[in-house]
Amino acid sequence: MKALRDPEGAELSHINNTCDLSGKTVLEIGCGEGKLTYQYSGMAGRVIGIDPELSDLNVAKHQINSLDSFFIQAIGERLPFPSKVFDIVIFSSSL
C-alpha cells in the first residue's frame, strides 16, 4: 500500500501562502495520482494535470470528479497546449 502523503496538507498550505490559486488556470506537470491536484482543484478555475503514467492518471480521474479538471498523458518537455494559456504551472516533484 502506498504511503499516506502529507495528511497535514503542508504542501498546499505553503503554496497557498505564497501564490493565489483561486480562479486561476493551472497546469500541473507530474500530477501522478492527483494527490496534490485533489487538494486545490476546488479553488482553482481550471486544472489540467499531466503525467507520463496512464495508470496514475486513471486514479487521478477517479479521485477528482470535477468538470474543470482534466488529465492528459504527456511529458513536460513536450506540452500539447498552445502558447500563453496558463496562469500557473506547477512542477510537482517533477523537475
Place this chain on the structure above:
Amino acid sequence: MVHALKEAWRVLVPHGIMIDVRPLCVDVPLEIAFKGGSESAGIVDLSPDIARDIAADQAIDSVIVERIYEEAMVEYFDFAYYWKTFKDMEEDLEANWKDEIVIPEEVWRRAHTLFKKRRVQTKIRIGVRMKLGIYEKQG
C-alpha cells in the same frame, strides 16, 4: 529539465507563475508517530538521488540567468509520509523509492522495536524536506 522549464514558459501567460515544489535529497529521521508524540528510530539516507537535486537546481539557475524567469521567493518546509505497517512501507519503498532511499539496518531494528510498543494510532513516518520555489515569467 531546462527544456521542460522553457515549455512551461511558452504556455504561461505574460507574468504567469511557475512553481517548483519537490523533495530534497537530505537525510531525514525515520520516526514512529503515535497519538500525542513521536520517537526517532534514526536517520535515513536520501542521498542516492542527489544528482537529480543538483540537476534541477542548475536548470532553474540557467533559466534565471537567461532572464526568462525571475525568482519571486524560495522557501523550505517539512512534508511527511506515513505508513500503517512495515509491510506496507516495505512494499511502497520497493515499488516507488527503490533507488532513492537507504535505511540502515540499525534504524530498521530500532523502528520495529518502537513500533512494537503498540501505542495508540502508531504509524511509521518519514518527514522529508521540501523546496518550494516561486518564479515569475519574464519577457
